[in-house]
Amino acid sequence: MDPTDAAACSIARTLDVVGEKWTFLILREVFRGVRRFDDVRVATGAPRQVLSERLASLVDRGILRREPYREPGQRPRHEYRLTDRGFDLYPILIAMLAWGDRHLPAPDGPALRAAHRDCGADVRIALRCEAGHEVAALRDVVPRPGPGARRAQTVAGSSGSRV
C-alpha cells in the first residue's frame, strides 16, 4: 500500500480523527461518564488549550455533542456526550484496555474495567467472521486488499514470507 492507497485505508482515516493521545484520553473519560470540561481536564491532565481544541474537534466531527445544562444558582454550562458515531469507538478503547491489562499491568491491578451491564463480568474482545465463524487466534486474521485498493499487488508479496 503506497500513500495513495493509504488515503483509502480506513485505519488511516480513523487515525486522522482520533490518532493521538489526548483524544483517546478524553474519550475514555466521556465513556466513563465524566463530561464536564474541568473534570475531564483534571482526569486527563490535558492543558486547557489542548482540551478545548480537542473537544471542539470531536464535536465538529460528530463524535461528541455539547449538551447545555444549568444547575440552580449557576450559569449555563455544557457537558460533552457521545453521539452514536462516537459510541462506535468504544471497541478501540476496550481493545486498548485489554492490551494494557495484559502487557503492561499496573501493580495494584487495573483502575478501570469494562463490565457487562447484566452480569458484571469483564467484557473482552472476540473476533468473528461475517460467515459466522469464531476466529480463535489472531494469526487466523489475514490482511487482504479491499475494493478500494489501487494496485493489483499481493498484500504480503513484497516482503517475503508471511507475518
Place this chain on the structure above:
Amino acid sequence: MDPTDAAACSIARTLDVVGEKWTFLILREVFRGVRRFDDVRVATGAPRQVLSERLASLVDRGILRREPYREPGQRPRHEYRLTDRGFDLYPILIAMLAWGDRHLPAPDGPALRAAHRDCGADVRIALRCEAGHEVAALRDVVPRPGPGARRAQTVAGSSGSRV
C-alpha cells in the same frame, strides 16, 4: 479518575506505547507483511527520522523485533517483525478499521480488509463477557473501577446521569 488513577489505567499505558499516528501506521504495515524500512516509509509517508525513531522505540518495547537477512549480492539488512506482544495489538487495528469502514467510508470502498484465513470472510469485532455472554450492544458495556482504583468514587457519579 484523576491523573493518579490515570497512571494505573491500562488505556493510558497502552497510549504511552502506541498512542500516536505514525506508530499505528507502522503497525498497520507490519501486520500487512511490509517489513523493510524503505517499504514502510513509502507506504506510510513517514519522514525517515520519525520512522527510524518509532521503529527503534517499538523494538525497545518488545513489540517489534529486528530480524537480520541478506539477499545475495546485497549487504546485510534488517526487517521488522511482530513479537507475540506486538501481535496482541491487532484487535486495536481491527477495531479502527471497522470504525473507519463504517463512519468514514472511502468512495471506492476500503483498501484493506481483515479476513478470516479459513473462509475469506471479513473479520469483525464481537464483545463477550467472561461469564460467556454475548454482549450485543455497546451500551451494555459499562465502565467500572478496577482493583487498582485509588478512590472509592463511583465511576459515573460525578457528572450526573449515565452515558
Place this chain on the structure above:
DNA sequence: GAGGCTAGGTCTGCTTGACAGACCCATCAA
C-alpha cells in the same frame, strides 16, 4: 447597581517534536 466568584476560553512566550532536504557511512559488486 457594584463586587466577587469561577467555568471555560484565549493569549504569550518558551520548549519540543515534526518535517524537508541534505549529508553520511558501511557494504556490496564491478
Place this chain on the structure above:
DNA sequence: TTGATGGGTCTGTCAAGCAGACCTAGCCTC
C-alpha cells in the same frame, strides 16, 4: 579502486505542546 544505495543522522524551519497568565460572561450577594 569507484559507484550504488539502505538506513541512519544532521540542520534549520515550522507547528504543536505546554505553563502560566489573563479574560469574559453569568450567577449570586450586598
